[in-house]
Amino acid sequence: xxxxxxxxxxxxxxxxxxxxxxLHGYAIIAAVQERSGGALELRTGTxxxxxxxxxxxxxxxxxxxxxxxxxxxHYRLTDAGRRSLATKRTAWREFTTAIGAVLxxxxxxxx
Amino acid sequence: xxxxxxxxxxxxxxxxxxxxxxLHGYAIIAAVQERSGGALELRTGTxxxxxxxxxxxxxxxxxxxxxxxxxxxHYRLTDAGRRSLATKRTAWREFTTAIGAVLxxxxxxxx
DNA sequence: AGCCAATATATAGACAGCCTACGCACCCTG
DNA sequence: CAGGGTGCGTAGGCTGTCTATATATTGGCT
Numbered sequence: 001x002x003x004x005x006x007x008x009x010x011x012x013x014x015x016x017x018x019x020x021x022x023l024h025g026y027a028i029i030a031a032v033q034e035r036s037g038g039a040l041e042l043r044t045g046t047x048x049x050x051x052x053x054x055x056x057x058x059x060x061x062x063x064x065x066x067x068x069x070x071x072x073x074h075y076r077l078t079d080a081g082r083r084s085l086a087t088k089r090t091a092w093r094e095f096t097t098a099i100g101a102v103l104x105x106x107x108x109x110x111x
Numbered sequence: 112x113x114x115x116x117x118x119x120x121x122x123x124x125x126x127x128x129x130x131x132x133x134l135h136g137y138a139i140i141a142a143v144q145e146r147s148g149g150a151l152e153l154r155t156g157t158x159x160x161x162x163x164x165x166x167x168x169x170x171x172x173x174x175x176x177x178x179x180x181x182x183x184x185h186y187r188l189t190d191a192g193r194r195s196l197a198t199k200r201t202a203w204r205e206f207t208t209a210i211g212a213v214l215x216x217x218x219x220x221x222x
Numbered sequence: 223a224g225c226c227a228a229t230a231t232a233t234a235g236a237c238a239g240c241c242t243a244c245g246c247a248c249c250c251t252g
Numbered sequence: 253c254a255g256g257g258t259g260c261g262t263a264g265g266c267t268g269t270c271t272a273t274a275t276a277t278t279g280g281c282t
Binding site: 001004005006007008009012013016017032035036037039040088089091092094095096097098099100101102103104105 | 112115116117118119120123124127128143146147148150151199200202203205206207208209210211212213214215216
C-alpha cells in the first residue's frame, strides 16, 4: 500500500513506532512495514521530510550516532510527542468510526 | 471533522451514499453528514470537483432535473461505480487494519 | 579488483486533492 | 426587499506524498 492513502496519518505512524524507543530513519521504515504485516511501504523521500517536520513541531528530538563510519540519526519521542500520539490515537478511532459508518452503514439506518 | 483527513477516501464516501439511489450534490453532503453522525462535513468546493472526476472516470452518471425553477443535478452509480465501491470497501478494511496494527500494535508483537 | 546491492540520509520539483473564498441564481419568510 | 437557505460551480492556494536524484559506507559476488 502506498503512503499516499495514509496522507494525514503518517505522523501518527511515525510517533507510534518510536513509542518503544528511539530508531533511525531506515529502521522506522522497516518497523512500519513489519508492524503492518508488509502492507505499508514508506519511502525515504516521504519520511525524512516528515521526521524533520515533526522535530520542528517539537514532537521528536534527534541525535546523531556513528556506527563504524556510518552516520545514523536517531529520533526519539518528546513528552509533547507522547501526548500528541495519544491524541492521534483517539482521532484515528473517531475517523475510522465516521468513515466506516458512511461506507458500511448499519442496515435500517436512515438515508 | 475536516474532509482533509479523508483525503483519498472521499470517492468511496460519495459512491457509498449513492448506493441506495440517486442524489443531488447538496443531498450528498447531508447524507454523508447524517450517516457519520455529524462527524463529516464536506464542502461544496470539495464534492463538486470530486463528483465531476468520478463521472469522468465513468463511476457516476448524472442528469439534470428541474424542481420548480430550480435545477438539480442528480448523480447515480454506474455498474462500474458499483464495482468500484466494492473494491474500495475491501481496500478500506485493509487500510484500517494496516494503520491500526502500527498505531495500536498487539502486545508482544515484534518491534 | 571491480561491481552491484543494501544500508543510510537528504533534497528538488511534480502533482493530486482538499482548502477557503467567492460568484451566480432561485425560493421563502419577515 | 433584505436575509438566509438551497443549489451548482470555479479560482487559487496549500499541504503532503510522489518520483527521481545525490552522496557515502558496507558487504557479497565474480
